[in-house]
Amino acid sequence: MAPKDVDPVPILRAVTLTDVAKAAGVSVATASKALNGRDQVKAETRDRVHRVAEKLSFQPNALARGLLAGRSGTVGLLTNDLEGRFSIPVLMGAEDAVGADRMSVFLCDARGDSIREQYHVQALLSRRVDGLIVVGSSTDARPSLGELPVPVVYAYAPSENPDDLSLISDNVGGGRLAAEHLIRSGRTRIAHITGDPTYAAARDRATGVTAALEDAGLPLVGDRVMFGEWNEGWGRGATRMLFANHPEIDAIVAGSDQIARGVLDSLHELDVGVPRDVAVISFDNWAILATNSRPQLTSVDLRLEQLGRLAAQRLLEAIGGTRHSGVEALACRVVTRESTMPVG
Amino acid sequence: MAPKDVDPVPILRAVTLTDVAKAAGVSVATASKALNGRDQVKAETRDRVHRVAEKLSFQPNALARGLLAGRSGTVGLLTNDLEGRFSIPVLMGAEDAVGADRMSVFLCDARGDSIREQYHVQALLSRRVDGLIVVGSSTDARPSLGELPVPVVYAYAPSENPDDLSLISDNVGGGRLAAEHLIRSGRTRIAHITGDPTYAAARDRATGVTAALEDAGLPLVGDRVMFGEWNEGWGRGATRMLFANHPEIDAIVAGSDQIARGVLDSLHELDVGVPRDVAVISFDNWAILATNSRPQLTSVDLRLEQLGRLAAQRLLEAIGGTRHSGVEALACRVVTRESTMPVG
DNA sequence: CTGAAAGCGCTAACAG
DNA sequence: CTGTTAGCGCTTTCAG
Numbered sequence: 034m035a036p037k038d039v040d041p042v043p044i045l046r047a048v049t050l051t052d053v054a055k056a057a058g059v060s061v062a063t064a065s066k067a068l069n070g071r072d073q074v075k076a077e078t079r080d081r082v083h084r085v086a087e088k089l090s091f092q093p094n095a096l097a098r099g100l101l102a103g104r105s106g107t108v109g110l111l112t113n114d115l116e117g118r119f120s121i122p123v124l125m126g127a128e129d130a131v132g133a134d135r136m137s138v139f140l141c142d143a144r145g146d147s148i149r150e151q152y153h154v155q156a157l158l159s160r161r162v163d164g165l166i167v168v169g170s171s172t173d174a175r176p177s178l179g180e181l182p183v184p185v186v187y188a189y190a191p192s193e194n195p196d197d198l199s200l201i202s203d204n205v206g207g208g209r210l211a212a213e214h215l216i217r218s219g220r221t222r223i224a225h226i227t228g229d230p231t232y233a234a235a236r237d238r239a240t241g242v243t244a245a246l247e248d249a250g251l252p253l254v255g256d257r258v259m260f261g262e263w264n265e266g267w268g269r270g271a272t273r274m275l276f277a278n279h280p281e282i283d284a285i286v287a288g289s290d291q292i293a294r295g296v297l298d299s300l301h302e303l304d305v306g307v308p309r310d311v312a313v314i315s316f317d318n319w320a321i322l323a324t325n326s327r328p329q330l331t332s333v334d335l336r337l338e339q340l341g342r343l344a345a346q347r348l349l350e351a352i353g354g355t356r357h358s359g360v361e362a363l364a365c366r367v368v369t370r371e372s373t374m375p376v377g
Numbered sequence: 378m379a380p381k382d383v384d385p386v387p388i389l390r391a392v393t394l395t396d397v398a399k400a401a402g403v404s405v406a407t408a409s410k411a412l413n414g415r416d417q418v419k420a421e422t423r424d425r426v427h428r429v430a431e432k433l434s435f436q437p438n439a440l441a442r443g444l445l446a447g448r449s450g451t452v453g454l455l456t457n458d459l460e461g462r463f464s465i466p467v468l469m470g471a472e473d474a475v476g477a478d479r480m481s482v483f484l485c486d487a488r489g490d491s492i493r494e495q496y497h498v499q500a501l502l503s504r505r506v507d508g509l510i511v512v513g514s515s516t517d518a519r520p521s522l523g524e525l526p527v528p529v530v531y532a533y534a535p536s537e538n539p540d541d542l543s544l545i546s547d548n549v550g551g552g553r554l555a556a557e558h559l560i561r562s563g564r565t566r567i568a569h570i571t572g573d574p575t576y577a578a579a580r581d582r583a584t585g586v587t588a589a590l591e592d593a594g595l596p597l598v599g600d601r602v603m604f605g606e607w608n609e610g611w612g613r614g615a616t617r618m619l620f621a622n623h624p625e626i627d628a629i630v631a632g633s634d635q636i637a638r639g640v641l642d643s644l645h646e647l648d649v650g651v652p653r654d655v656a657v658i659s660f661d662n663w664a665i666l667a668t669n670s671r672p673q674l675t676s677v678d679l680r681l682e683q684l685g686r687l688a689a690q691r692l693l694e695a696i697g698g699t700r701h702s703g704v705e706a707l708a709c710r711v712v713t714r715e716s717t718m719p720v721g
Numbered sequence: 722c723t724g725a726a727a728g729c730g731c732t733a734a735c736a737g
Numbered sequence: 738c739t740g741t742t743a744g745c746g747c748t749t750t751c752a753g
Contacts, residue, residue: 047505047526049746060724065748075722092503096444097746101729103390105440107504110484115469118665125459128486132497137504140454140484142472153476159436160451160481161391182391265669291669321462325609325635393730404740409732419738441730445745 048089057085068093099161107137108348109157111150114170115142118319119337123168123188126341134349136163145170154178164348167192168341172204172234184351188344189337191360198351199360200344202335204234207365208241211286211314211333214367216249218375220284220312224254226271226296227288228263235260235288238316242286254282263288268295276303284373287315290322293330297372301327312373328371335365392433401429412437443505451481452692453501455494458514459486462663463681467512467532470685478693480507489514498522508692511536512685516548516578528695532688533681535704542695543704544688546679548578551709552585555630555658555677558711560593562719564628564656568598570615570640571632572607579604579632582660586630598626607632612639620647628717631659634666637674641716645671656717672715679709 054064059078067074067082068091074082085091099105108131112120128138139157143150157165164183169175169190177194178185184198191199215223225242228235239258246253255275261267268287272295275282287293293315297307305311307328315323318334340363347357398408403422411418411426412435418426429435443449452475456464472482483501487494501509508527513519513534521538522529528542535543559567569586572579583602590597599619605611612631616639619626631637637659641651649655651672659667662678684707691701 047502050748051746061747062725062749063723066723069748073722078722092499094444094746095504096440096449097729098748099729100438100440100444100731100746101748103729107483115465115472121459121465124484125486128459128484132485135500137500138484139451140468140472140482141476142469155436156479156481158391160439291665294669321635325638394732395730405731406733406741407739410739413732417738422738438730441745442732443745444729444747445731445733447745 047094048091050091050093053082053086053089053091056089057082104163104352105161106135107139107160107162108345108352109139109141109153109160109162109165110168111141111143111153111157111165112168112170113143113145113150114168115144117170119189119335120168120170122337123341123344126338126343127166127168127188127345128341129338130342130345131349136349147176154181158182164352166341166344166348171232172201172237173232184348184356186344186348186351188340195360196358198347198357200340200347201360201362202337202340203362203364204237204335205241205244206362207316207333207335208238208243208286209245210241210365210367211238211316212242212245212249214314214331214369214373215284215286215312216245216251218284218312218373221251222254222279222282223251223284223286224259224275224279224282225286225288226259226261226268226275226292227286228261228267228292230260232263234316238286238288254279261292263291265291265295265298268292269299270295272296272299273303276305282311284312284314287313290315290317290319290330290332293332293372294322294326297326297328297330308372308374309376314367314373318368323368323370326372331370331373332368333365334368336363339363391438392435394435394437397426397430397433397435400433401426448507448696449505450479451483451504451506452689452696453483453485453497453504453506453509454512455485455487455497455501455509456512456514457487457489457494458512459488461514463533464512464514466681467685467688470682470687471510471512471532471689472685473682474686474689475693480693491520498525502526507696510685510688510692512688515576516545516581517576528692528700530688530692530695532684539704540702542691542701544684544691545704545706546681546684547706547708548581548679549585549588550706551660551677551679552582552587552630553589554585554709554711555582555660556586556589556593558658558675558713558717559628559630559656560589560595562628562656562717565595566598566623566626567595567628567630568603568619568623568626569630569632570603570605570612570619570636571630572605572611572636574604576607578660582630582632598623605636607635609635609639609642612636613643614639616640616643617647620649626655628656628658631657634659634661634663634674634676637676637716638666638670641670641672641674652716652718653720658711658717662712667712667714670716675714675717676712677709678712680707683707 067079141153177192187199318332323330398405411423485497509529521536531543662676667674
């Protein structure tokens with residue numbers, strides 16, 4: 034409990050450099066130099082100014098600074114899917130990297146509405162952000178914001194314009210990793226149950242999976258990728274269908290952790306042992322799902338936080354003058370858990 | 378594909394009011410008045426200025442405005458748990474409400490580290506935010522930030538200082554709602570399996586549940602609340618223990634959707650029908666869990682987005698001069714699904 | 722080494 | 738109705 038011996042509502046004007054200068058008995062110019070470590074100030078004066086600033090808990094007004102400097106030290110983070118779970122890690126990584134450079138982040142959620150998006154972009158520009166990170170809501174390409182007076186980096190969803198810089202997860206590579214992981218674990222009769230084929234993520238992962246199988250001279254059990262929906266129900270249903278026709282299967286690549294939960298559920302009901310009889314690997318590595326299932330799920334991690342961090346880094350580089358363009362794909366990594374343990 | 382017929386890197390100085398004024402053949406003062414709808418401008422002039430501003434895509438410099446006005450039109454959103462799923466909805470609600478008032482949001486994640494938190498507060502103050510929303514990572518009370526030159530609202534986790542304004546979900550009331558829902562559905566032999574008792578959320582919900590049972594003259598099956606962990610495993614284990622000793626049970630209040638998933642899992646294995654033999658209600662209403670289980674889960678929704686919206690509203694009121702203090706609890710609501718359908 | 726002066730972009734008096 | 742002037746808080750010449 035904090036004591037309540039302070040003024041009721043401190044409508045005190047924030048302390049300014051002028052206040053500090055006055056209290057230290059110097060001019061604002063000198064105070065400014067002292068506080069900014071300019072070397073044309075006597076050491077004794079510098080210390081005195083610092084002490085006074087400290088005592089008054091002086092905080093330089095970033096607005097005034099920004100106005101003068103022509104740059105605000107802020108970046109805009111424009112998301113379209115705050116509630117979805119994919120934006121958040123990207124956002125965290127970006128916030129972290131940006132903060133490490135003493136810049137602050139404006140957060141805007143356009144909720145997938147391009148009108149709202151346009152509005153936010155204007156608002157951010159009027160706040161003179163030094164750059165913009167646009168986080169998409171799916172891995173499908175999205176319209177470019179076009180030419181803006183500040184650099185823009187697209188993360189998760191690439192821009193449709195190849196002149197923009199986009200950072201994405203390498204879903205094709207992820208598909209490869211998944212299949213190769215199973216193959217290395219000794220599995221040879223592999224099927225792929227995944228989500229909605231209108232999503233690039235589903236198609237890309239499938240491409241990777243089939244390519245890896247082909248390279249290894251292995252068939253895709255069932256002959257074709259089982260596209261469906263991104264939920265447990267589809268995982269359950271697809272698994273039942275699969276087993277009815279292909280009881281010889283010994284591994285399943287699930288397109289998401291959610292689908293995998295459904296797969297595990299059906300395998301349990303069919304009395305198929307995991308990983309003994311069938312190994313299961315999935316995508317997203319969403320801890321809450323992957324580590325609470327029985328057995329725990331091996332999953333391909335998209336490294337979204339790293340993606341966000343990288344996006345911020347590229348943006349800071351661009352702000353610094355080094356602009357890149359094109360699509361940069363970040364490699365995924367497999368997080369191994371029980372569901373793909375090699376047998377015996 | 379956008380055409381690439383623009384200058385390579387438009388390092389164009391952003392267009393200022395002076396540019397507009399010049400192009401419109403008026404003084405900056407007149408231009409300012411025209412654009413801000415001050416009524417001391419001839420209609421014809423006003424229109425001309427507007428047209429020119431439009432053509433040059435003029436964006437008023439919010440930094441300059443803020444500097445002059447003494448308020449920046451921004452608020453800080455300080456979270457401690459961006460990756461956790463509870464902050465996000467609060468954040469969304471707050472962002473939405475703040476944006477509706479044409480203010481922008483600075484996002485900072487302190488990751489539960491008070492040093493980092495202090496740093497961010499300083500940074501936000503130096504950016505002259507007009508107010509601050511602090512989103513906690515659990516429902517336990519947290520230390521106050523103390524006296525700050527701008528109003529602060531605590532959301533989700535209340536401040537330890539009752540002189541601060543805190544907005545929380547009414548977990549005790551939520552516990553009551555859960556039990557009452559079961560009782561109204563005709564259940565009379567109710568148990569409560571919940572999470573870690575060191576969490577206020579677990580204790581508060583338990584308080585509500587037991588109070589409602591007492592009011593109804595019903596026993597708590599097993600005599601005491603089963604505290605444990607916030608995960609599926611505990612839900613599974615606790616359910617097995619419960620049934621070994623109390624096969625007469627006809628309803629379970631689970632402390633979270635995750636725990637409920639474990640409960641359902643065990644009930645399934647015990648061949649107990651849900652909701653036929655036992656009804657299950659839980660907390661959080663986390664769609665991904667509650668709607669993907671079999672049967673779908675009835676769950677107490679904490680209305681976190683509304684909580685965020687309310688926090689923003691209160692903050693805006695405080696910025697406007699109307700400060701409140703104390704703890705304001707937002708009522709929960711039950712989202713009914715299959716798991717508590719009345720029998721017959 | 723220190724201070725006076727100018728100016729970042731904008732708005733609000735106050736004159737004309 | 739319009740323009741001139743001043744100043745928000747800060748940094749940066751440029752003289753002392």
